[in-house]
Amino acid sequence: MQLNRKTEEWQRIDAAHHIHPFTNPQVIAKEGARVFVRGEGIYLEDSEERRFIDAMAGLWCVQLGYGRRELADAAHRQMLELAYYNTFFKTSTPPIATLSERLAALTPAGLDHFLFANSGSEAVDTAVRLIRHFWNLQGHSEKKVIVSRELGYHGSTLAAASVGGWPSMHAHGDLPLPDFEHVIPPYWYVHGGDRSPEEFGIAAARAIEQRILEVGPERVAAFFAEPVIGAGGVIVPPSTYWPEVQRICRKHDVLLVVDEVICGFGRTGRWWGSETYGIEPDLMTMAKGLTSGYVPLSALALGPRVARTMMQRDFAHGFTYSGHPTAAAVALENIRILEEEGIVERVGSDTGPYLQEQLRNALGDHPLVGEVRGVGLLAAVELVEDRETRRLFPENRKVGELCWERCLAHGLIPRAIRDVMALSPPLVATRADVDEIVRRLAAAIDETAGLLRVAGK
Ligand SMILES: Cc1ncc(COP(=O)(O)O)c(C=O)c1O
Numbered sequence: 001m002q003l004n005r006k007t008e009e010w011q012r013i014d015a016a017h018h019i020h021p022f023t024n025p026q027v028i029a030k031e032g033a034r035v036f037v038r039g040e041g042i043y044l045e046d047s048e049e050r051r052f053i054d055a056m057a058g059l060w061c062v063q064l065g066y067g068r069r070e071l072a073d074a075a076h077r078q079m080l081e082l083a084y085y086n087t088f089f090k091t092s093t094p095p096i097a098t099l100s101e102r103l104a105a106l107t108p109a110g111l112d113h114f115l116f117a118n119s120g121s122e123a124v125d126t127a128v129r130l131i132r133h134f135w136n137l138q139g140h141s142e143k144k145v146i147v148s149r150e151l152g153y154h155g156s157t158l159a160a161a162s163v164g165g166w167p168s169m170h171a172h173g174d175l176p177l178p179d180f181e182h183v184i185p186p187y188w189y190v191h192g193g194d195r196s197p198e199e200f201g202i203a204a205a206r207a208i209e210q211r212i213l214e215v216g217p218e219r220v221a222a223f224f225a226e227p228v229i230g231a232g233g234v235i236v237p238p239s240t241y242w243p244e245v246q247r248i249c250r251k252h253d254v255l256l257v258v259d260e261v262i263c264g265f266g267r268t269g270r271w272w273g274s275e276t277y278g279i280e281p282d283l284m285t286m287a288k289g290l291t292s293g294y295v296p297l298s299a300l301a302l303g304p305r306v307a308r309t310m311m312q313r314d315f316a317h318g319f320t321y322s323g324h325p326t327a328a329a330v331a332l333e334n335i336r337i338l339e340e341e342g343i344v345e346r347v348g349s350d351t352g353p354y355l356q357e358q359l360r361n362a363l364g365d366h367p368l369v370g371e372v373r374g375v376g377l378l379a380a381v382e383l384v385e386d387r388e389t390r391r392l393f394p395e396n397r398k399v400g401e402l403c404w405e406r407c408l409a410h411g412l413i414p415r416a417i418r419d420v421m422a423l424s425p426p427l428v429a430t431r432a433d434v435d436e437i438v439r440r441l442a443a444a445i446d447e448t449a450g451l452l453r454v455a456g457k
Helices: 005-017 025-031 067-082 094-106 120-137 158-163 196-215 241-251 302-308 323-340 343-364 401-410 431-456
Strands: 036-040 041-045 051-054 113-117 145-149 180-183 220-225 257-259 284-285 300-301 371-376 377-382 416-417 422-425
Touching: 005 025, 025 094, 051 431, 067 323, 094 113, 094 323, 113 323, 120 158, 120 220, 120 257, 120 284, 120 300, 120 302, 145 158, 145 196, 180 196, 180 343, 196 241, 220 241, 257 302, 300 302, 300 377, 323 343, 343 371, 343 431, 377 401, 377 431, 401 416, 401 422, 401 431
Parallel strands: 145 180, 145 220, 220 257, 257 284
Antiparallel strands: 036 041, 041 051, 113 300, 284 300, 371 377, 377 422, 416 422
C-alpha cells in the first residue's frame, strides 16, 4: 500500500529512535508503526485517515472516550493556576487534597487513605514496599512472601513484574525476585477439567491456601490479585472463588491486595471490581480509569488495619510527581463526569449486560469459539481448535494474531491475548456502538475460520 509522505517520515524516525514496549524493534523497522493522530469518542483515526473503533479504550483506560473538552479544560485551568508542586515537605495542593477526600468517599468502606504515583506499576511497587515495612513494624519481619497468580498482570517494574505471573516477563531481567510465589489462576476453561466452574473456583482458591501452608503462614505477607485478570486473558473467576480467597487470607493473616488498575472506575459495571465480587481488600491499587488515561496518575488505597500503623509515622517513599496537581485536577473532572452522566450505572445495568448478551448471541455457537466470557464492558472470546474437548490451538499457529489482523481490516481494535480476543471499550459506548463492535468482530472471526480452513487443506 502507498502511504502518504508524513506517515513514512513518522515511521522512519520512530523506528530509528523509539523503543516500543513489548515489541521487537526489527518488526517495527520492517512494518512501520501505525501512527494514530486523533480520537473522538470511541473512534481513533490514523495518519492515513483510516478510522477504527477502539474496542480496548487504549490500554483498558479511556473510560470517557477521546476528545473530552472538560478534561482538557481542567488540565489547562490547573496548569495556569499551579501546574506543579510536590507533596514532600509538609506541603499540599487543593486538587490532591480534594481528590483524596473524593476517593475516600468512592472506594469501598474503610479504604480512606491514599498514596499517589504515576502508573499502575508504581502503585503495585509501592504496595510491595509498604507491606514489607508494615510487617516489620508489626514485629513480623519474617512475613515477606507475596503470593499471586500465573497470568496475573501487575506491571513492569522489578517488583510489579515479580508479582505478575508472566514467564515471558520473568525471562527478561532475572525475575521473579526472591519471595514471590505464583499459583494457578481461576481459569476454568483451561484448568477446570471435568469440574463445574463452582467446584473449580473453590479448588483454585484452595491452591492459594496450599501454597500458604507450604511456605508457612508466618512467612506470607500478602496475596495480590486482579478481581478479573485482564491482560492475562480476561479470566472471569467462578462465583465461588473470591469468597473462599477472602476466607483463606483472613484465616492465615495474609493481607489481601486487590489490583483495580483495570477493573476500577466502572469497568465491571460497579465502581470497583471489589464491589462486583464482594471483596474487602486491605489495600487497593488503581490507575488507568482514574483519569481516563488523559494524564498519568495512580494511587494505592490503605484499609484501616494498614492505615492505623502507617498513619503514625513517616514512610520514606514517594516520587517527584506523587500527587501531581494537574493530574489530580483531571481525575476530579473525570470522576465528576462519570458520576453526573451516570456512566458506571449504565455499564452495570444496560450496556455491560447488552455487550455480554450480544456477544453470546452472535458468537456463542460459532465453531471457532470455545467460550464467550466477561462482566460489564470487559469481555473475551476464546478461539479454540476443538470446542468439544476445549482444545486450544498450538501457539505457533498464531490464530489470535490472524484474527486481530482481520479485525483491523474491519476497522476494529480489540486485543489478541494468545487466542483470546479481548474487548474493553470506552465506558461511554452506546448500545449502537456495541452492535457495531460485535458485528465487526463476528465478521473477523468468520474470516479467520475461513483462512484456517484453507490453510488446513
Ligand atoms: C491490573 C494491572 N495492574 C498494573 C498494571 C500496570 O500499570 P502501568 O502500565 O500503568 O504501569 C496494569 C497495566 O496494564 C494492569 O492491567
